[in-house]
Amino acid sequence: MVFGTELSMIWAILIAVAVFLYVALDGFDLGVGILFPFAKDARERDHMQAAIAPVWDGNETWLVLGGGGLFAAFPKAYAALMPALYAPIILMLLALVFRGVAFEFRHHGRGRGKQWWTIAFAGGSIVATIAQGLVLGGFIQGVTLVDGQFAGGPLDWLTPFSLLVAASLVAGYALLGGCWLVFKTEGELFERARGWVKRLALITALAMFAVSLATLSVDPRVTARWGLTMTSVDWPTFIKLAPLPLIAAAICYMLWRGADQRRHLAPYLFAVGLFLIGYIGLAVSLFPYIVPFAMTPADAAAADNALSLMLWGAVPMLPIILGYTAYVYWVFRAKVDDDAAYH
Amino acid sequence: MEWDALLLSRLQFAFTIGFHIIFPAFTIGLASFLAVCEGLWLFTKKPLFKNLYLFWVKIFALSFGMGVVSGVVMSYQFGTNWSLFSSITGSVIGPLLAYEVLTAFFLEASFLGIMLFGWKRVGPGLHFFSTCMVAVGTLMSAFWILAANSWMQTPQGWEWAEDGTMVATSFVEVIFNPSMPARFGHMVLAAYLTTAMVIAGASAFSLLKQKALPESRMALRMAVLMMAIVTPLQIVVGHESGVVAHEHQPAKVAAMEGWWTTQPRQPTHLFAWPDEENETNHFEISVPGMGSWFIAGDADAEVQGLDQFAAEDRPPVWITFWAFRIMVGMGLIMLALGVWGAGAWALKRLDTARWYHRALVLAAPSGFVAVLTGWITAEVGRQPYVVYGVLRTADAVSPVSTASVATSLMFFIIVYAIVFSAGALYILRLMAKGPDSHEAPPQDTNEPPGTPMGAGVQEA
Numbered sequence: 001m002v003f004g005t006e007l008s009m010i011w012a013i014l015i016a017v018a019v020f021l022y023v024a025l026d027g028f029d030l031g032v033g034i035l036f037p038f039a040k041d042a043r044e045r046d047h048m049q050a051a052i053a054p055v056w057d058g059n060e061t062w063l064v065l066g067g068g069g070l071f072a073a074f075p076k077a078y079a080a081l082m083p084a085l086y087a088p089i090i091l092m093l094l095a096l097v098f099r100g101v102a103f104e105f106r107h108h109g110r111g112r113g114k115q116w117w118t119i120a121f122a123g124g125s126i127v128a129t130i131a132q133g134l135v136l137g138g139f140i141q142g143v144t145l146v147d148g149q150f151a152g153g154p155l156d157w158l159t160p161f162s163l164l165v166a167a168s169l170v171a172g173y174a175l176l177g178g179c180w181l182v183f184k185t186e187g188e189l190f191e192r193a194r195g196w197v198k199r200l201a202l203i204t205a206l207a208m209f210a211v212s213l214a215t216l217s218v219d220p221r222v223t224a225r226w227g228l229t230m231t232s233v234d235w236p237t238f239i240k241l242a243p244l245p246l247i248a249a250a251i252c253y254m255l256w257r258g259a260d261q262r263r264h265l266a267p268y269l270f271a272v273g274l275f276l277i278g279y280i281g282l283a284v285s286l287f288p289y290i291v292p293f294a295m296t297p298a299d300a301a302a303a304d305n306a307l308s309l310m311l312w313g314a315v316p317m318l319p320i321i322l323g324y325t326a327y328v329y330w331v332f333r334a335k336v337d338d339d340a341a342y343h
Numbered sequence: 344m345e346w347d348a349l350l351l352s353r354l355q356f357a358f359t360i361g362f363h364i365i366f367p368a369f370t371i372g373l374a375s376f377l378a379v380c381e382g383l384w385l386f387t388k389k390p391l392f393k394n395l396y397l398f399w400v401k402i403f404a405l406s407f408g409m410g411v412v413s414g415v416v417m418s419y420q421f422g423t424n425w426s427l428f429s430s431i432t433g434s435v436i437g438p439l440l441a442y443e444v445l446t447a448f449f450l451e452a453s454f455l456g457i458m459l460f461g462w463k464r465v466g467p468g469l470h471f472f473s474t475c476m477v478a479v480g481t482l483m484s485a486f487w488i489l490a491a492n493s494w495m496q497t498p499q500g501w502e503w504a505e506d507g508t509m510v511a512t513s514f515v516e517v518i519f520n521p522s523m524p525a526r527f528g529h530m531v532l533a534a535y536l537t538t539a540m541v542i543a544g545a546s547a548f549s550l551l552k553q554k555a556l557p558e559s560r561m562a563l564r565m566a567v568l569m570m571a572i573v574t575p576l577q578i579v580v581g582h583e584s585g586v587v588a589h590e591h592q593p594a595k596v597a598a599m600e601g602w603w604t605t606q607p608r609q610p611t612h613l614f615a616w617p618d619e620e621n622e623t624n625h626f627e628i629s630v631p632g633m634g635s636w637f638i639a640g641d642a643d644a645e646v647q648g649l650d651q652f653a654a655e656d657r658p659p660v661w662i663t664f665w666a667f668r669i670m671v672g673m674g675l676i677m678l679a680l681g682v683w684g685a686g687a688w689a690l691k692r693l694d695t696a697r698w699y700h701r702a703l704v705l706a707a708p709s710g711f712v713a714v715l716t717g718w719i720t721a722e723v724g725r726q727p728y729v730v731y732g733v734l735r736t737a738d739a740v741s742p743v744s745t746a747s748v749a750t751s752l753m754f755f756i757i758v759y760a761i762v763f764s765a766g767a768l769y770i771l772r773l774m775a776k777g778p779d780s781h782e783a784p785p786q787d788t789n790e791p792p793g794t795p796m797g798a799g800v801q802e803a
Binding site (some may be wrong): 020054055057058059060061063064065067069070071072073074075076078079080081082083086090093094096097098100101103105108109117148149150151152153154203229266302303304305306309310314317318320321324325331332 | 404405408409411412413414415416418419422423424426427429430431432434435437438440441442443444446448449450452453454455456457459461463508510511514537560571674718741742743744746747750751754755759760762765766769772773776
């Protein structure tokens with residue numbers, strides 16, 4: 001217990017924050033990859049990549065903290081989830097390999113080689129996003145466990161629900177990527193990115209709506225959490241949570257308007273806000289499970305001395321990490337120069 | 344041997360970690376080399392150090408990128424393929440890996456951005472600081488991962504919990520386990536040597552081609568200095584690591600040395616063909632007593648052989664024996680090249696010794712070979728355990744289907760083959776070109792000359 005809270009709950013929150021930071025940060029650089037095929041020409045793609053090149057590695061490190069942190073803080077949850085989501089996890093890793101090396105390789109490839117790494121970057125970004133959506137969908141559905149170990153089939157994660165989540169995540173990351181390009185570019189690409197953002201804001205809103213409805217039907221416990229049953233509505237419960245979708249709708253509108261009014265940073269911040277609302281909604285639906293409907297943080301946690309040792313490291317290190325991450329973003333705050341890159 | 348999820352998972356782990364270790368082994372040393380070059384440039388203002396920095400940072404960017412992406416794979420594979428290992432040992436080594444992420448990965452990844460792209464965005468002091476942070480990050484990462492791996496070799500400071508998992512009784516004992524100091528030292532020196540061999544090879548190649556002479560001469564001297572000093576040191580540290588291994592993992596050392604019987608005057612086999620079925624060696628060429636002398640300091644000492652261990656508790660002998668011999672062979676080659684180079688330098692013939700240069704080009708990959716075979720010795724020698732003496736590898740594997748692992752292994756091989764071929768091609772192409780003696784001073788552009796994008800500027 002620290003300040004009256006279970007260590008396991010503190011770590012659950014810390015890992016949830018790490019995963020959210022991953023989504024907000026790597027989401028935009030994966031999104032830029034998803035938008036690669038829509039760029040006008042190689043030069044525009046170079047600018048798109050230059051807008052994320054200095055920061056993608058740091059962004060992806062949050063994924064390592066998410067995975068490594070889950071291993072360290074909740075070994076039983078990690079051991080239950082990873083085998084259950086084997087195929088999409090491996091698919092994500094392989095796709096991340098392709099797109100990760102493509103940052104450097106695109107600039108060393110000649111002719112065909114460069115073309116190939118351009119496709120690898122876009123394809124890797126899209127496949128990695130789809131795979132993350134499948135992981136998320138499979139996670140929300142819950143996994144088959146016997147004595148805390150995975151006991152289901154290799155394709156349990158593959159359902160219409162997980163496919164819907166995957167498609168929605170592609171739209172969502174593309175939205176983040178588009179917003180980042182609005183922030184980082186100027187001229188023709190800026191205008192094009194604004195157009196992408198306006199369209200993607202609408203698509204993402206529809207996708208979030210669909211995923212939210214579908215999530216309600218995943219498990220009766222989720223439906224009950226929102227005060228809904230097939231035949232009735234528990235108004236006092238529902239009213240408390242109803243602001244979430246309303247706020248999401250409002251943010252979506254402001255995001256669209258931000259792009260319409262040629263704001264630079266606002267669309268990205270609104271997009272992050274939109275993800276945050278979705279994330280909170282999901283947390284509300286699944287609380288208190290760390291493996292949905294099977295394990296709570298306390299069930300899955302590592303020994304207390306391990307959790308407290310890590311907390312001693314995380315408490316000073318996370319602010320330092322956030323500090324120098326912010327500094328790096330500050331160093332690269334300028335727009336990607338439209339002319340400078342290739343002369 | 345059955346092709347089940349266990350064997351395939353072992354192959355997949357061996358393949359993915361073997362691929363991964365190539366890059367850290369190179370970038371740990373290269374990051375330090377770059378920090379030294381940049382520091383010397385700031386201090387002496389000699390452009391050749393800047394040219395060296397700008398040349399090697401391109402190769403660093405390529406290698407580091409491959410190391411990052413193959414490293415992300417590792418952080419998930421404990422769960423996907425070794426979920427029982429994860430749930431049983433998580434409370435003990437999980438925190439070590441968490442500390443690696445918190446103290447090393449973010450540091451490297453964030454300052455790498457400034458190192459590669461911040462040439463014109465920050466002052467020279469801050470840029471140098473960033474390079475140093477990346478170098479420090481690589482070393483911290485090595486510390487934590489070696490601590491975790493060494494604990495798996497020589498576990499201490501833990502006990503069984505009621506639920507069948509392991510918990511730490513003392514994290515100081517877990518981190519500073521018996522084999523950690525020697526193995527961490529061995530790995531860091533190996534990384535420095537690996538880098539030195541590559542730099543020596545590339546510089547010698549440039550000298551043979553009469554290109555970038557001032558830069559190549561300087562880099563060659565730095566590499567020869569490293570070789571001449573570090574190789575003997577490495578042999579001492581490696582020997583120490585072997586003595587620790589004998590104390591805690593006698594079966595591993597017996598397999599490394601091909602000792603089947605416990606006896607006084609254990610030999611050192613210069614050559615042998617271990618036959619696991621008949622528990623003997625063929626075609627032995629040996630120095631009697633040398634093994635006992637290495638391990639116990641006394642040629643007449645009795646030293647344990649594999650006969651002290653039940654067959655199911657022994658590591659695979661042939662692989663361990665030969666991996667160890669190849670690693671030692673590489674070490675001896677490096678030692679010889681270090682001595683040869685120091686001699687040529689003393690006779691002021693270092694820049695003209697063409698046979699020496701040719702030998703260095705040939706020996707450029709020797710560090711990689713030594714690192715890979717060294718890790719094979721360490722990890723295969725630990726079998727049949729994943730945590731030595733405590734948890735068998737067979738009891739650590741995930742409940743996943745054989746088909747799943749077969750498929751993922753196939754895709755790993757395909758993807759890594761593509762990525763490795765392309766990366767090696769681009770790196771070798773850069774090396775063939777050599778450092779640019781007339782590298783333009785950094786332009787006020789978005790892309791600094793130190794980056795591959797900057798290279799594109801020059802080529803265009």
